[in-house]
Amino acid sequence: MAGDAGLVLDSDQGKYDAEERVKIICLGDSAVGKSKLMERFLMDGYRPQQLSTYALTLYKYTTTIDGKSVLVDFWDTAGQERFQSMHPSYYHKAHACVMVFDVQRKITYKNLANWYKELREYRPEIPCIVVANKIDADMKVTQRNFNFAKKQGLPLYYVSAADGTNVVKLFKDAIKLAMSYKQNSRDFMDEVMRELENFEMEAKEQKSSEGEEDPFKEDTELV
Ligand SMILES: Nc1nc2c(ncn2[C@@H]2O[C@H](COP(=O)(O)OP(=O)(O)O)[C@@H](O)[C@H]2O)c(=O)[nH]1
Numbered sequence: 747m748a749g750d751a752g753l754v755l756d757s758d759q760g761k762y763d764a765e766e767r768v769k770i771i772c773l774g775d776s777a778v779g780k781s782k783l784m785e786r787f788l789m790d791g792y793r794p795q796q797l798s799t800y801a802l803t804l805y806k807y808t809t810t811i812d813g814k815s816v817l818v819d820f821w822d823t824a825g826q827e828r829f830q831s832m833h834p835s836y837y838h839k840a841h842a843c844v845m846v847f848d849v850q851r852k853i854t855y856k857n858l859a860n861w862y863k864e865l866r867e868y869r870p871e872i873p874c875i876v877v878a879n880k881i882d883a884d885m886k887v888t889q890r891n892f893n894f895a896k897k898q899g900l901p902l903y904y905v906s907a908a909d910g911t912n913v914v915k916l917f918k919d920a921i922k923l924a925m926s927y928k929q930n931s932r933d934f935m936d937e938v939m940r941e942l943e944n945f946e947m948e949a950k951e952q953k954s955s956e957g958e959e960d961p962f963k964e965d966t967e968l969v
């Protein structure tokens with residue numbers, strides 16, 4: 747997989763000239779394995795940026811999707827989830843969400859409803875993946891039905907940060923969903939409409955200034 751993906755170990759993003767940039771957030775109770783999952787995906791040599799003021803950890807990751815370079819900002823909580831709520835800035839402009847529970851602790855599954863409610867208050871439409879983590883502890887759980895995901899119409903992934911099962915697939919799919927949301931969302935359409943309006947205005951300006959030239963030409967012809 748060399749050359750396909752790489753970690754950005756520097757905070758100077760200007761250097762990386764990514765054609766696209768997406769933000770993916772991670773939600774779920776304390777100790778469900780959010781950080782371990784990201785570390786497992788990013789593996790060797792990752793260097794998270796601890797932004798203690800904001801109680802979050804930011805991981806940067808670059809990859810290529812459909813021939814385009816993509817810079818992914820993975821946002822991980824750093825303790826604030828203990829209060830069962832995240833600061834609004836955590837959700838701000840996120841393009842996808844990875845929502846994790848621990849298959850060994852029922853309360854973390856029950857709390858998904860709260861996390862999901864808060865997510866939807868801030869980001870009503872972004873793609874969200876439900877993640878059943880720690881399946882290595884009891885493989886039988888993969889046969890169990892976790893109805894929350896089905897009820898909400900969300901995809902459910904059975905993963906293990908400890909042995910790596912499905913971790914790469916989970917994050918690669920999350921990146922693809924984030925990209926597709928960014929390209930198709932109404933926010934994005936707004937940008938396109940603005941661009942079109944500007945383009946039309948420029949075209950009109952050009953036309954009217956062309957119009958102004960004609961009388962002058964006639965004048966010169968008259969001389
Ligand atoms: N058995 C098992 N333990 C895990 C797994 N993922 C995380 N853990 C353990 O769960 C604890 C909490 O993990 P952490 O990533 O810090 O959780 P976070 O608070 O959600 O970020 C740690 O002791 C991890 O070693 C897993 O897939 N399997």
Ligand SMILES: [Mg+2]
Pocket residue numbers: 780781782822823824825
């Ligand atoms: Mg953590």
